[in-house]
Amino acid sequence: MSAALFYIFAGLLLGSALFVVLNRNPMYSIVALVFAFANLAGLYFLLEAYFIGVLQVLVYAGAIMVLFLFVVMLLNVQPDQPQLGVVPLERWWYGVLVILFVVLLLILVGRGAQGSLPAAGDEASSIGSVRAVGEALFTKYLLPFEIAGLMLTVALVGTVFLAKRRI
Amino acid sequence: MVVPLMHVITVAGLLFTIGVMGVLFRRNAIIVFMSIEIMLNAVNLAFIAFSRYHNDVNGQVFVFFIMTLAAAEVAVGLAIIIGVYRNLRTSYITDINSLKH
Amino acid sequence: MADTLYLIPLFPLLGFLINGLFGRWLSERQSGMVATGMILGSFFLSAQLLLSLLARQGEQVVFVQTLFSWIHVGDLHIPVRYLFDPLTAVMTLVITGVGLLIHIYSIGYMRGDPGVRRYFAFLNLFTFMMLNLVMADNLVLLFLGWEGVGLCSYLLIGFWFQDADKARAGMKAFIVNRIGDAGFIIAMIILYDQFGTLSISEIAQAAPGIDVGRSFFIIVTILLFIGATGKSAQVPLYVWLPDAMAGPTPVSALIHAATMVTAGVYLVVRNSVLFSLAPPTMALIAGIGMFTAFMAATIAITQNDIKKVLAYSTISQLGYMFVALGVGAYSAGIFHLMTHAFFKALLFLGAGSVIHGLGGEQDLRKMGGLKKAMPGTHLTMLVGVLAIAGIPGLSGFFSKDEILWAAFSHYTGFISWIWLMGIITVGLTSFYMFRLLFLTFYGQPNEKGRPEPHESPSIMIIPLILLAFLSILGGYVGIPESLGGHNAFHHFLAPVLAVFTVAEAAIQDTNHLVEILLMAMSTAVALGGAYYAYQVYVGQPAHADALAQKLQLLHRLSFNKYYVDEAYQALVVRPLNSFSGLLWRWFDEKLVDRVVNGAGDIFFQAGGLIRLVQNGLIQQYAAFILVGVLFIMGYIYLN
Incomplete structure (x- = not known):
């Protein structure tokens, strides 16, 4: 894979994700998240997961973020007042937990696999293709696939139920 | 030029940490919810990386299922946020503490 | 079959x-x-x-x-x-x-x-x-029945439980019986320990050959006898039976006269092999039986409640049965049990008929002159009284004299005091039974404010008539040899019973002349009692009160049942009550309650501490999840 492209996508991804979390205006956050997911889709393409990359754009950047957008507009959410948007200072120990988490995570990842990923096109790999994923889904994972469909139906019914003003 | 696997995983880990920060520090329920999505995507990235590394399709199938789940979860979760907002006129999760008793 | x-x-x-x-x-x-x-x-x-x-x-x-x-x-x-x-x-x-x-x-x-x-x-x-x-x-199944009849007795004594006194009488019967039951249970445990079985027949087979010493059998039989005194209302546990008259009269007839109270007699006879191996227990049984018979008879003389008279009479007759068992004449005891069931049921049902006819009146002093109004009841009760008094030709005569004869020949060694007391009790029995009869049916009708007496319906009279026939004929299955019979009843029962050598000798004793003489004596005493009752209660109605005046002390003692209930109250119930109260106040409230409440308090406080964590802040919950994740990561790091 192309190393330069990877680091560019990765940098943009982390930066926009941070923007999502640190920004006070939910509307900006959503746009930044869409951007972050687009970068993530780019990473997927670099990793030769083409099907998943397309799904990422379609489902996340397309469907899910539009849903977020609608909700923000529906509720007419205003930007947070300074200090009000974050938890109070007495919860400082959350920060300690997060720092500990990052440190431990990096240590553990550093101890992990030391191999490297082949560059794009180096090895003929078709596991990311629609065909490969589809074959796995409809043979080995047929039952979970059906269950996933059922789950979506349940979620649909549940959402309608919850969102109705009067039941 | 190749990218070490560790770098991809590190990116996934940092992305996850950003999600954790959002969940822990922000009070706006919608932002918290977006942070959860970030965390899910961080896991997806790790899955894809390992799938590529091992040349195994199973990881991608898992990502597919996680996406399905995320879609369902977002739909239900946002419906709940709307329901809560309608009743309590707030989307700050620190104001919602009926679970206390 | x-x-x-x-x-x-x-x-x-x-x-x-x-x-x-x-x-x-x-x-x-x-x-x-x-x-x-x-x-x-x-x-x-x-x-x-x-x-x-x-x-x-x-x-x-x-x-x-x-x-x-x-x-x-x-x-x-x-x-x-x-x-x-x-x-x-x-x-x-x-x-x-x-x-x-x-x-x-x-x-x-x-x-x-x-x-x-x-x-x-x-x-x-x-x-x-x-x-x-x-x-x-086996004894366990027997005990099931034993407790079961006790339960039914309790339920039926307190049948009209809306009346607190009646409900309390039921409880008294139950509690007093428990004392006896404790003896029974301990006896069962000892027997199982020794024989490894609770089958009555197996124990009976093994008992004579087993080498455990005399005291073993004495202890076991005394414990069994304690059980019997509870159920069969013997001294000192008889106090529940008079109170048991609170139940409906047919219940008194069936349970508290004819059947349940004879369970103790049955228990002793069923285990006759054990008892025959413990002569001291036998002597104790005979003594207690005679004492009970005599004491209850003296109480019965002065009671005014028609059912109470019959209740004490029941206790007295049960005493006779135990005398028979005590001298080893088991078949005589069962014989008397049977005839007593007939005539005492008859008497109770007759009393019930009188109570029924008078709209619930039980006081003898308010009766009188019912002969005309209730001819059927009068005639059948007359038969019952004659039978219990031991007038020759009726069932009570045969069974009672067999007991007296056994007692006489058993204790010929010293001045046969048991026989003597028995004879006196025969006179007393005859006296109080005729007193009951005369006060109820003869004399001047005491009509002050009482409803017009009426004869009971035929569905009540027919059983009375049948029982009257049984009371007359029931004795003819056991005519003693001295009167030309051959005591078929005794021979019928003989295979089941232990042979108590001394008593067997007495029954085999062919000295018929002495036996007939004794019969004549007891008959004379019975007739004398009847005559005296006639004198006092029919001849000169004022005489009774004068007599009571003259023997004031004795009359008071008898009328108040020797203050036994009061004594039990003072000696047992009240100390127990105050001791329990002490335990309640000092031990239970101050110690047990505090421990229990303290245990609850600890958890309440601990729960309060843990509750601080459950503050409804979802983000804090998420932070705790993160803490858990950190622990897992730390574990992986350390390995």
């Missing part, structure tokens, strides 16, 4: 279930018919079995049927096994026969009572338990 044994107790059980579960859908009449029909079935079956027993003379005269294994723990194996031998035959026939008549009588007596279905259900349950008691092959 033996495979129908289980049906005998099953019928009343069915009746109990039908009346108890479905009674609300039965009419009053149907309820009574069901209960009576079930007893009738049992009665016919027992009669049939008796006939085949009689046909089997010479062989093994016992039917046994094992139904199923009841308790099987380790070496302890207790089957539900019924047996039917001559002793059981007599008991079963008395229970079902007298029970049948009393059931019929109850249909009339209980008419219109709102609880009549409950009444018949209890009565059937009682019969079931009593049959269990007498048919049981």
Whole structure:
């Protein structure tokens, strides 16, 4: 894979994700998240997961973020007042937990696999293709696939139920 | 030029940490919810990386299922946020503490 | 033949279930018919079995049927096994026969009572338990019946539980019986420990050959006898029986005169082998029996409640039975048990008929002159009184004299005091029974404010007549040899009973002249008592009060039942009460309660601490999840 492209996508991804979390205006956050997911889709393409990359754009950047957008507009959410948007200072120990988490995570990842990923096109790999994923889904994972469909139906019914003003 | 696997995983880990920060520090329920999505995507990235590394399709199938789940979860979760907002006129999760008793 | 044994107790059980579960859908009449029909079935079956027993003379005269294994723990194996031998035959026939008549009588007596279905259900349950008691092959099954009849007794004494006094009488009966039951249970444990079985026949077989020393048998038999004193109302545990008269009169007749109270007698006879191995216990039984008979008779003389007189009379007659057992004349005891069941049931039912006719009046002083109004009741009760007083030709005469004769010949060694007391008691019995009869039916009608007396309906009179015939004829199964019979009853029972050498000698004693002389003596005493009662209560009605004045101290003692209840109250109940109160206030409240509440408090406080974590801040919950994740990561790091 192309190393330069990877680091560019990765940098943009982390930066926009941070923007999502640190920004006070939910509307900006959503746009930044869409951007972050687009970068993530780019990473997927670099990793030769083409099907998943397309799904990422379609489902996340397309469907899910539009849903977020609608909700923000529906509720007419205003930007947070300074200090009000974050938890109070007495919860400082959350920060300690997060720092500990990052440190431990990096240590553990550093101890992990030391191999490297082949560059794009180096090895003929078709596991990311629609065909490969589809074959796995409809043979080995047929039952979970059906269950996933059922789950979506349940979620649909549940959402309608919850969102109705009067039941 | 190749990218070490560790770098991809590190990116996934940092992305996850950003999600954790959002969940822990922000009070706006919608932002918290977006942070959860970030965390899910961080896991997806790790899955894809390992799938590529091992040349195994199973990881991608898992990502597919996680996406399905995320879609369902977002739909239900946002419906709940709307329901809560309608009743309590707030989307700050620190104001919602009926679970206390 | 033996495979129908289980049906005998099953019928009343069915009746109990039908009346108890479905009674609300039965009419009053149907309820009574069901209960009576079930007893009738049992009665016919027992009669049939008796006939085949009689046909089997010479062989093994016992039917046994094992139904199923009841308790099987380790070496302890207790089957539900019924047996039917001559002793059981007599008991079963008395229970079902007298029970049948009393059931019929109850249909009339209980008419219109709102609880009549409950009444018949209890009565059937009682019969079931009593049959269990007498048919049981092992002590545990016997004990089931023993407790079961106690329960039914409690339920029926307190049948009209709306009246607090009656409910309390039921409780008194139950609690006093518990004291005796404790003795029974301990005896069972000791016996099991020694013999490794609780089957009565197996114990009886093993007992003579076992080498445990005399004191073992003395202890066991005394414990069993304590059980018997509770159920059969002997000194010192007799106090519940007079109070038990709070129940409906047919109940008093069936349970507290004819059947249940004889369970103690039955228990001793059933275990006669054990008792015969412990002569000191036998002497104790004879002594207590005689003392009870005499004391109860003296109390009965002055009581004014018609049922109380009969209750003390029952205690007194039970005392006679124990005298018989104590001198080893087991068959005489059972004989008297049977005849007593007939005439005491008759007397109670007659008393019930009088009470019924007077609209619930039980006070003898308010009766009088009922002869004309209630001719049927009068005649049948006259038979009953003659029978219990021991007038020759009626059943009581034969059974009582057999006991007195056994007592006399048994204790010839020293001045036969038991026999002497027995003779005196015969006179007392005759006196108080005729007093009851005269005060009820003769003399001037005491009409002040009492409802017009009326004769009872025929459904109540017919059982009275049948019982009267039984009271006359019941004695002729055991005519002693001295009067030309050959005591068929004794020979019928003999295979079941232990041979108590001394008593056997007495019964075999061919000195018929002495026996006839003694009979004449007791007859004379009985007639004398009757005559004196006539003098006092019919001849000169004022005489009774004058006599009471003259013997003021004795009269007071007797009238107040020797203050035994008061003594028990002061010596047992009250110290126990105050001791319990002390325990309650000091031990229970100050110690136990504090420990218990303290335990609760600890958890309450701990819960309060943990509750601080549950503050409803979702983000904090998420942070705790993160803490958990950190622990897992730390674990991976360290490995």
